[in-house]
Amino acid sequence: MVSFEEIEEVYKRLEGRLKPDEFKSMVEEKVIMMNGLCDSKTAAMLVASELGLNETIKIKDIAPDKGGVVFIAKVISIGDIHEFSRSDSSTGRVVNITFADDTGSIKAALWDEASDLVKIGDIKMGQSLKVKGYIKEGQRGLEVNVGRGGNIEHVDKAVAVNLEPMKINDIKSGMSGLNIIGRIIDTGKVRAFQRKDGTTGKVTNLTLGDETGKIRVTLWDSKAESADFKIGDTVEIINGYARENTFSNQIELQLGSGGNIMKSNTAVDYSETFTQIADIGINSAYSVTGHVSGLDEIREFDRPDGTKNKVSNIYVSDDTGRIRVALWGEHAELVNELDIGSEISIIDAFAKPGRNEEIELSAGARTRIQVLRK
Template sequence: MDQEIGEVYEQIKDMISPEEFEERVGEKVELMGELCDRRTAAMLVAREFGEVELKIDRIRPETGKVTFVGKVVAISEVHEFPRSGGGVGRVANVTLADETGSVRIVLWDELAEPVSTGELHLDQTLRVRGFTREGYFGTEVTVDRGGLEEVEAEITTRTEPLKISEVRADMGDIHILARVLDPGTVREFSRRDGSVGLVRSVILGDSSGKIRLTLWNEKAEIDLAEGDALEVTNALSRERYGSVEVQAGGYSVVKKSDVPVEYQEKMTQVSDLAAGSICSISGFVSGLGEVREFERDDGTVGRVANIYVSDGTGRVRVALWNDQVRLIEDLDLGSRIDIVDCMARAGWNGDVELSCGWSTRVTFAPPEERG
């Protein structure tokens, strides 16, 4: 039994044999077709035997009803707000963690009372029942009435930062330590109220990969240089244009670190490209598309051109945008090409495609210089 469903089976192994469990999982997948992967099917089978507890890193916005056990590591104040129909509502956020990660739970109205009284406190171990959703800070769980229960359990929470390869979409309370590969530049943008904000995109790397970090407003002005070690806590992740990035909001902490971070630039083979990641490739140009113009939302005109890059393992389509389009004006088929820090995403036909952003570095060499 593979790990994908083995963890689910462990929850009900005393009630069903592994052979019967795998058979029923296969029947669920066949019945639901593309609407159900093996892990989801395993969860559905397990729920037929009663309540199943998940590890926190398995909780997603689309999971639905969940039960899990975690240790309280952060508690907000109770906030009051006026209800549209009259009266006052109350809400509190609590972060729970286990050895796999952390998740925020939301306590509404009378469920927030234990926070006010101090009955709910740090280092308490709780069993939580509720429903998942995508919140402002990533995945969160809205707790059912009666969905909090103190339990006796040994929970060892993870204290070391996440590796970049462990960051997935819709995570909250992210803690990473990485090296600045590209500090980016501070840019201004106009808010809806007419005021001006600041934003900055930074490329980070560690021994497991790369990721884009978006810094907003005063955090965008932090003094950064290539090679700096940067520690980010209480951040969240989002999937944007098919790739996962980390965003540092108002509650995030961003600071330089003296802890050394290992990183070595790696050229990914075309056959190993994975959607949702920042990557670098090296190969030769095996196809040239036409340059197309398009109108942006603000009425200005942009340009895009697709090229194809091949190496010894496969072929991939690469989108060049705006000023990068000029790079291919005198380009010949067979030219060597290195593309550093491009975004891999899923294309319309399910294949991985690459998109070159403003921070992508593209270099060419004539065919005779390949070697």
């Protein structure tokens, strides 16, 4: 049963359009219909929206207490349609779309019949739409839910979008709804993996740079499969979210089905920052440049899972010091190409305590190595 106290605040906005018991009954019916996907207050907001609380507002004015809202905005990203099973054994569908206007952006979840508009191609990137839904606090902030009682209409006018990109150096862990423009300075291979539910996912990585720094970007599933980018391309990322990698202690950007990545014609300046060897600390990634002052042989070994791997060690020196660098996997073969005195740049190697408590660098899958002169 729904407590009227929980929905009284929403009821007051109806300004006497129906009796309290009638409103409560409609909310209880909505809770049952949504099959536990929303609480009583959210159901009350949806009912209020259906009753006509639908003044058009700007995205920046959308707040938790607005309940049902109507806004006109442009589609800037479309996610994948996900199917799920309800407790009554019926199948539900949902897709996430990011909308933007000249005041900001917001994510919208389109449920069931509303999600079919994406499936049949009625909703596409760049369209201007009038959206009617209700507000809910999501995992990464406010979002609009469009289900029964909601509505999507095409609007025959252009919507100006003002998405100010964030500089890479200003990104902090936990931020969401991030928009950045950067130049691709490294790409990775698309990898398949098994989820806990037995389905197969796809993932790949890019590294982007701007004039303030660089950041590793992880693309998931359809974004990974469609990632047709090369080093040197400039791209714009819309609706990413940031989190800290507990291994590298660095902030990384994640781009799932609710985000988007596209090529951009914007000019972006980037130059790699190299650290002098004497200034390297532990438990962080560094880029160094210098000459090879020592070479060891390749050593093969068995991993705990029974597969084989290989490693070799080199020593790199600059004007401030000398450091041991462990080259793992494919990097290990580099010792066959180098000589004492070869000039080399090692980008994004992880620093950790080594022999005799000396700091050493570990060059793994995330590391790029450039031989400047053999």
